[in-house]
Amino acid sequence: MSRPSARVPAVDLAAPQLYLSRELAALEFNFRVLAMARDASVPLLERVRYMSIVANNLDEFFEVRVAMLKHHHAYGSAAPGPDGVPSGELLARIRSRVLDLVAEVYAAWQEQIRPQLEHEHIHILTRRQWTPRQQRWLQGYFEHEVLPVLSPLGLDPAHPFPRILNKTLNIAVVLKGRDAFGHKGHLALVRAPRSLPRIIRVPTEVSGKGDHFVFLAELLQAFVDLMFPGLKVIGSYQFRVTRNSELIVEEAEVENLALALSEELLGRGYARPVRLEIAEDCPQAITAMLVQNFELGEGDVYRCDGPVNIIRAGLIYDWLDRPELKFSRFTPQLPASLDSSLNKFEVIAKGDVLLHHPYQSFAAVIDLLRQAAADPQVLAIKQTLYRAGEDTPLVDLLVEAARHGKDVTVVIELRARFDEEANIRLATRLQEAGVQVVYGVVGYKTHAKMMLIVRREGDTLRRYAHLSTGNYHQANSRVYTDIGLMTADPEIGEDLHKVFQQLSGLGPVIELKRLLHSPFTLYRGVLARIERETANARAGRPARIVAKLNALNEAKVITALYTASQAGVEIDLIVRGACTLRPGLPGISERIRVRSIVGRFLEHSRVYWFANDGEPEIYCASADWMERNLMRRIEIAFPILDPQLAARVYDETLANGLADNTQAWLLDSDGRYTRAEPGDNPPYNAQQTLLERLCP
Structure with missing residues (x-):
């Protein structure tokens, strides 16, 4: 159980010396x-x-x-x-x-x-x-x-x-x-x-x-x-x-x-x-x-x-x-439930399917879209594309779906840095095939990774969704670590439907049941959950935050984390790239630990975990805790609702990363990183562990 820290003199948590450049x-x-x-x-x-x-x-x-x-x-x-x-x-x-x-x-x-x-x-x-x-x-x-x-x-x-x-x-x-x-x-x-x-x-x-x-x-x-x-x-x-x-x-x-x-x-x-x-x-x-x-x-x-x-x-x-x-070759695996001979919709209807790339194959996503393009019961497909690569089979399948008479809408972010020309060519090709192409929203890059498939089943319409922390880019899926979720959850499907409607129709602010949505609810949703852990710690209840991010620089989020640390919340952050928070400052961030993992694969998945007084919440997201992601982009954070899958995400992305003592770097309060060492413990490589576990 977390215990509140001893009372310390009031500190200005916005003071410049508490932040790194x-x-x-x-x-x-x-x-x-x-x-x-x-x-x-x-x-x-x-x-x-x-x-x-x-x-x-x-x-x-x-x-x-x-x-x-x-x-x-x-x-x-x-x-x-x-x-x-x-x-x-x-x-x-x-x-x-x-x-x-x-x-x-x-x-x-x-x-x-x-x-x-x-x-x-x-x-x-x-x-x-x-x-x-x-x-x-x-x-x-x-x-x-x-x-x-x-x-x-x-x-x-x-x-x-x-x-x-x-x-x-x-x-x-x-x-x-x-x-x-x-x-x-x-x-x-x-x-x-x-x-x-x-x-x-x-x-x-x-x-x-x-x-x-x-x-x-x-x-x-x-x-x-x-x-x-x-x-x-x-x-x-x-x-x-x-x-x-x-x-x-x-x-x-x-x-x-x-x-x-x-x-x-x-x-x-x-x-x-x-x-x-x-x-x-x-x-x-x-x-x-x-x-x-x-x-x-x-x-x-x-x-x-x-x-x-x-x-x-x-x-x-x-x-x-x-x-x-070179690194030894490996073959990404398909989850047993997604055997290529099975009907993907029947599988997803029975329960959510989790994909952990690159250990598990991106082919599962391509197979889902291929089946949707050919299935006469599928009426509509909606998808976002931020970075897709020009040779991706996904584009061929979207074109095929449109030619089969399905209503296909693709939200392409033309301003994806250094991919602008490729995305303009991609948009032109899709438009020529009859796909409705939307360029997102003026002033906000569409960075969310999501796909929605609408299928007629008997007298009802059912929505199937794929959400991801990473891009629909087949080459990157072999070298980036990302989490993808396939689900037929009605509330998630309804939320996605509203988000796509807003993107294409420029509608009013929407209320979502399951998803956190930037620039509307994601920022305050993250702050609210940090503040909830802070309140739990002050009340003497268990309180902990574990997050895996590419970058952390949003000042109010950092201030909230400092406040949580002062209240007694134990905080572990796995931040691959830039982190402007100073961990380990006495009386301010002494309960915060920050590490970066640099290994064979580019750590790219974003995962937020909150203890929530014994009823943990875990979200996977396209967004880092950065000002641009939380305030100036279209982003999605999606919950992992299935308890077994939630436990798996925690184990494979968070606990696994925190155990690494060979590829991890530890950040000190002065902004210096030192490489973790096994010491008296056996060497533990988080990425190699997952390769052995998921790619036997």
Whole structure:
């Protein structure tokens, strides 16, 4: 039984020193991912993949978070977050931490990963390592496959600095001598078109045993003199610019959101620069010229001890069939109740079905939709799509259902960041097939993951629902952990019907019986349940909260958790990414523990559990406890009503995660993470445990 904490002096729980920076907390996650790249117990090619993930995350961090922070700082509109750090100071702190991260990434590449790849006969060749035969082949490749598509640009008053596309590879070249027009040595730029592969695989017949790769940048620098005949190349230096990629469409002022987004996407690649990555050995004069042309400052420059596009190293993971250097394969299982030969509707009508991805197969969702598309008794299908992937069979089935005469409505979120173009194409395809496509609600991204199937059974209509914590994305379902629920519960079906009606018909505020619905009831529902646990603790009753989230930064939720901790509520939070709450502060959060799990799979499921005085409540959700999810998005939290399934969700997502002592990281009150260690206990890996249990 929880006991109230001793009475402590009143503390301002909104005080800035009680909160961590959202941006710095998001950045810290990448150090935990990088630790996987440096972990010798992780298969080697997986370590390459983790390093590539860090580079990709850092790109997005600059494209969105840093870009918006710099924008607001420049215009004096950057209000400090709950941590109270002014934008100028925050930008300085971000730079300092990014410099640490960049240094660690390249140290891991140069000192650990590349040497170990060499040991496994996977060679990432530099010019100094080329054999004469490789040199001849690579020169031939350059002359026949690369040079014809290049357009080197000499810089002079008649050839001003060109537009450089976001995140593309470029080479700055210093030349000496006179060109054909009598001009003396000058500077030139070589832009690598996106049509060129960023890594070239050298044929086995040229290199012999093993796999041999060359970065495109290495190739361009090796044969740069062939691009400037008659001139002497003094030096060549890689660089890459990152630009603001946040789309800002004034939705209330446009008549056609899809058209407006399409037009803005055309300019995304040339938006304002926010970061310049450049070779470690680039002279200061060249760096200064680039900084000036991109209208950046010295504080926006990041020097790289290796390829500026190190993210491309991840390509070799896909190219190489070396199972011994990757995580062991597994086959996601179908629940026994959903055997492929059974009628899915009959199964779900008998009782709810729980799916835990990636351990259990996403094929169950596809099979349900396939049966619905072909079943003459199915009258309507409604579904949300946030990120679906362009090759998903779900879209084919929705098209098929519409062609079979069913009423199909799909809510597509066009503003799903970095998936905007794919979603516009998806919407067009569905509309052409006769599907009613809705773009959501102006001002609110539709992030909820839900499907509703209406089926005639005798004289009645019955609703079948699928709700999930993750996207309808088949590829992601193999690498993200998510919870899905198939149910025929009438109240959940009725709630979903109302939500879809509101999304498509823009109706009034609705009252739901089972679901928590953002931006209406989810926020206050979470706060109410935290406050209920607080009241139970003060009354001497059992009180506990366990939540699994991707991120936590909403200030009032954190304040409520601090208050609950002070009252005696025991709180365990499994927060994969950014957490701005400070655990373990005496008299404030000493009953709160925060951990992050970084493993083989991306922890993505959101689960909220409340002790509720012996009658626990458990919800799975599409929403994190973030301001945007709770207030500016369409989100759904759904209860697990079946006691056995509720116990399973608690065991597999919460208890299992809290037991992990090999892949978990523990957050301290200063914002530092330390890796959990087994100590005297047996090693316990939460994800591996579920693989062994659910994928025998």
